Amino acid sequence: MKAIIFDLDGTLIDSAPDIHAAVNKTLAETGDGELDLDTVRDFIGNGVHVLIERVIAARGLSADRHPAMLESFLKHYEADPATLTTLFPGVQDCVESLHDEGFALGLCTNKPEGPSRAILQAFGLDKYFGAVVGGDTVGTKKPDPAPLLAVKDKLGARVAVYIGDSEIDGECAQRAGMKFALFTEGYRHKGLHEIPHEARFDDFDVLSAIAGRLAEENR
Template structure:
């Protein structure tokens, strides 16, 4: 089984928002509100920074510079304001007891993904963690998910995520998708292709059993 990270296992928008505004402050630009930054999450840091730059009419020539500034601030505090989604640890433990190998496939840089998982006590659950900067392409290209499944040993897989990007990734990889409905998606639940949806991780283990059975 493979999971997305931001908006699925952890609520990280506050730390991403803080790093964004520290970046903007450093280059003498006005801050953005949390809802705006939340809408930029999902495609990885380079895309997020590009969208932030568009809102502040910054020349694209400064993109690499601003990505470096953002990452410096995010690395300094990757999980200070980030919370584990309720019931995630218990659900992961139950899935592992049932014999599932667990992995994370995220567009967040791998170094930051592992730092967040480690600091929040979740790293022990995962045999593979693949970040968006560790493969040539990012989600929704299916290659990162396919690679993560391969690192877990292959075989039947399920992808658990919270967004349009995750749904499209699973579809393109031909992997059943389970949608956590309380994350960072932008479109209505019914518009996202999913084998099933859930709003509490307490329900996930039984849902996984049901999906695998069919």
């Protein structure tokens, strides 16, 4: 069986507006001001623990406030993680097409598994994904390859291709021995030449052909 495994934030979805809103609700609870959307977008990718570390540093707060702020953020975010979030153009049709072509689909993200599943369900995509591994599922996060390999194992796939948007995803795929296709319109912080990838795209209309080619090359 061949599998296509996706990252979530910055790949399938533009989730920065909802994350930004939850961050500012957390800061507002204790009168710690707020952060703008672009700043919070730059904090996304390494999981919620690192997100809150970066928020604390940006506001000049004490590091010992991390546990309480993390709890507050998760409370606000998990209450409704898809209010302002949108799918990137073409994602719905691409996922349906890959599923119809017989690919097993999985999700590997550093976002906690609970809200990840809730977001897939909110957009009607959950029925297409046979395995979901979040940042709290296997005890380690990307770029450690364990979460990505766990998705492949759950899907029972012989061959898998990873689709993501960042240097974290590229390193994870490389360490897992998987071909990687880079979505260039997401949340990456490095230049394209600095991220290991076998293909890149800015339009989901072309991903089906790319994924099929990479899966064949990975046999």
